[in-house]
Amino acid sequence: MASNAVADPLVSRPWRVKRRIREAHDTFTLEIESRAGESFPFTAGQFNMLHVHGVGEVPISISSNPAETALIRHTTREVGPVTKAMRKLDAGDTIGVRGPMGVGWPIEAIEGRDVVLVAGGIGLAPLRPALYRLIAEREKYGKIVLLYGTRSPQDILFKHELEHWRAQFDLEIHVTVDRAIGTWRGHVGVVTTLIARAPFDPLETVALVCGPEIMMRYTLMELGRRGVRESDMYLSMERNMKCGIGTCGHCQMGPFFVCRDGPVFNYAQIKWLLGKAEV
Amino acid sequence: MADASDSQSNPPVDPAPSGPDGERKLLRLPDLDRLIGLLRARGFRVIGPTVRDATIMLGDIESAAQLPSGWAERVEAGFYRVERRDDAACFAHRTSPESAKRHLFPPAQKLWRADGSEDHPQPVVEDRSTAPRLAFLGLHACDLAAIAVQDKVFMGGAYVDHVYATHRRGALIIAVQCTSSAPTCFCDSMGTGPHLDGGCDLGMTELIEGGEPVYVVHTGSEEGAQLLAGLAPPPASHAQVVAAEQLVAEAAAHQKRRMQTEGIKDLFYQNYENPRWEEVARRCLTCANCTMVCPTCFCANIEDGTDLSGRLAERRRRWDSCYTLDFSYIHGGSVRYSPMSRYRQWLTHKLATWIDQFGTSGCVGCGRCIVWCPVGIDLTEEVAALRMSARAS
Incomplete structure (x- = not known):
């Protein structure tokens, strides 16, 4: 065995965990930095393959601000062996990184438009970098509306940030929960119920959607009903991913490799596949 | 090498020697x-x-x-x-x-x-x-x-x-x-x-x-x-x-089997929901033999593991197959849970989506998948049946 001088996209780079942040009972954020001090530019909506020594590797979208290229954050739910092991990592521990992978949100291409972000559950994490970008250059966009649905008030992610943003006069933030508890005074119902009343001009609007596939399907339908053009809707797809570079075959959806051609797709581009079962 | 994405006949028989030295x-x-x-x-x-x-x-x-x-x-x-x-x-x-x-x-x-x-x-x-x-x-x-x-x-x-x-x-x-x-x-x-x-x-x-x-x-x-x-x-x-x-x-x-490749990409793209898929799925065992013997199938798993001490970690790549349930598994279940969808994925990829991905068919006509299928599913027959069924509907 010898070190290979040519960068191999299947080789993880050892990064350091800076801190772990609890977001909800099953959700946490890992803040990580390169041990080599490398700057890590990425596009909002891209993801990394994160590797826990000896346990395995999973694709996790980047949830931090693209303007910050030294400290990178990933927010994930604990659902499998790798994310369970990730939750046990502490400051100073090593985590393997390959990325950034895939195609992100079309932030520059939608300048001048109203932007409606629709998030379901953990789907808020890949949308947060887009929000940072939009807010950083607020004057370049029309209305900015975030519609966020989650299971219960305890599951609301990035609560302090959402409160902070909601206090701004130029952002519309609407949160809804599937199941309320006694102290909840907000909206109850699935996120699609927020779309009909949300303040945006459908023909001027670009929608960025991320959440469970079923939630996205209904969201796109509802947006269409409001009059948003299909070519103005973008969604982030989830599929099994092993390589992240379009060669292992797992993430295929029709002719697309979701890891390489996505995860963000224009709705018009994949509509013909979305309605079909088990594609 | 000839691009196999469209129907092409073989070059005409040329008895004249070819190659740099010009002589056989x-x-x-x-x-x-x-x-x-x-x-x-x-x-x-x-x-x-x-x-x-x-x-x-x-x-x-x-x-x-x-x-x-x-x-x-x-x-x-x-x-x-x-x-x-x-x-x-x-x-x-x-x-x-x-x-x-x-x-x-x-x-x-x-x-x-x-x-x-x-x-x-x-x-x-x-x-x-x-x-x-x-x-x-x-x-x-x-x-x-x-x-x-x-x-x-x-x-x-x-x-x-x-x-x-x-x-x-x-x-x-x-x-x-x-x-x-x-x-x-x-x-x-x-x-x-x-x-x-x-x-x-x-x-x-x-x-x-x-x-x-x-x-x-x-x-x-x-x-x-x-x-x-x-x-x-x-x-x-x-x-x-x-x-x-x-x-x-x-x-x-003397070849008995033929694949009609004309318009084959559109045929598949327009027939995701053709009833023929259910028919072939009743025979398919989802054993993955066709993907293993296929000379072009490239799907692979990336596996991380350790030695018994947990100290030495190793990453391996191993052939995988779109016929397994694990292949499309994401949190909550597999995307392609029915045998029908897995056979459809294989054949649609091989003969249609491959063309969009790599500018060529994924099939070279070797017939290995026909020979090594335990129940003898023949992709040339399936394509012909799909064409018939598409025409009828």
């Missing part, structure tokens, strides 16, 4: 033995057909004596037997369960390892620089077409696959034109054979004279020409050259 040579079996020796002396691992496990497999060979002289395959959909033939032909195999894929893209490869006892384990990449060059003897035109397809998959995109590229760039190929076709062959309709059309260093056609094989050889590269010169072969006679081309033309003409 004649080799005999002892010359092949010398050729193998020459390659081995130059440090090549020679991979050729040999009888093993009651099949004609591609494996390491050290002499021509290991070639399957006098052996043939009797095949049909879901059926494969090795049996004796009347003459001493060495390259009568067509549908070996193995192809060059096994050697260029090995079924299990270590990618790297990392030592967890270090402060921050640094991946150490498997060193492939000392791997011997591979010399393939006895690949057919469809095999070369398959290599051309995998070249696009592993070396044609933004990332070059290190494992594949290392083996591929060093490979030397001595190919054989098919002088007969198996009942499961349909390369003629895919435009991928049986004529050799470049892609090899030396190309041979096996003739039987008095029960013994002789080889009409043409060169396809400078390295091939040098190798051949080392054997100082006599020229092939005009009659031998014509006989060789005649046999290859007959092999093409």
Whole structure:
């Protein structure tokens, strides 16, 4: 065995965990930095393959601000062996990184438009970098509306940030929960119920959607009903991913490799596949 | 190599010699033995057909004596037997369960390892620089077409696959034109054979004279020409050259199965919900045999594991198959949970989405998937049935 001088996209780079942040009972954020001090530019909506020594590797979208290229954050739910092991990592521990992978949100291409972000559950994490970008250059966009649905008030992610943003006069933030508890005074119902009343001009609007596939399907339908053009809707797809570079075959959806051609797709581009079962 | 994405017929029979030296040579079996020796002396691992496990497999060979002289395959959909033939032909195999894929893209490869006892384990990449060059003897035109397809998959995109590229760039190929076709062959309709059309260093056609094989050889590269010169072969006679081309033309003409490739991408894209898929799914065992024997299927799993101490971690890549439930698993369940959707995924990828992904069909017409399917599902029949069903609806 010898070190290979040519960068191999299947080789993880050892990064350091800076801190772990609890977001909800099953959700946490890992803040990580390169041990080599490398700057890590990425596009909002891209993801990394994160590797826990000896346990395995999973694709996790980047949830931090693209303007910050030294400290990178990933927010994930604990659902499998790798994310369970990730939750046990502490400051100073090593985590393997390959990325950034895939195609992100079309932030520059939608300048001048109203932007409606629709998030379901953990789907808020890949949308947060887009929000940072939009807010950083607020004057370049029309209305900015975030519609966020989650299971219960305890599951609301990035609560302090959402409160902070909601206090701004130029952002519309609407949160809804599937199941309320006694102290909840907000909206109850699935996120699609927020779309009909949300303040945006459908023909001027670009929608960025991320959440469970079923939630996205209904969201796109509802947006269409409001009059948003299909070519103005973008969604982030989830599929099994092993390589992240379009060669292992797992993430295929029709002719697309979701890891390489996505995860963000224009709705018009994949509509013909979305309605079909088990594609 | 011919692009297989559209229906193409084979180039017309050209009895005139081609290749850099402009002349066809004649080799005999002892010359092949010398050729193998020459390659081995130059440090090549020679991979050729040999009888093993009651099949004609591609494996390491050290002499021509290991070639399957006098052996043939009797095949049909879901059926494969090795049996004796009347003459001493060495390259009568067509549908070996193995192809060059096994050697260029090995079924299990270590990618790297990392030592967890270090402060921050640094991946150490498997060193492939000392791997011997591979010399393939006895690949057919469809095999070369398959290599051309995998070249696009592993070396044609933004990332070059290190494992594949290392083996591929060093490979030397001595190919054989098919002088007969198996009942499961349909390369003629895919435009991928049986004529050799470049892609090899030396190309041979096996003739039987008095029960013994002789080889009409043409060169396809400078390295091939040098190798051949080392054997100082006599020229092939005009009659031998014509006989060789005649046999290859007959092999093409005698193919029973055909794939109608015209408009095939749209056919699949418009028929995701065709009832024919349910019909074939009732027969499909989702055993994954077709993906394992297919010379172009490239899906692989990335596996991370450790030794028993948990200290030494290793990343491996292993062939995977779209027929398994795990293949499409994401949190909450598999995307393709029904056998119908998994068969549909395989065939749609092979014959349609592949064209969008790599600019070529994923099928080269070798017929391995027909032979090695335990229930004899025949993709040419499925495509024909899909066309019929699409027309009817």
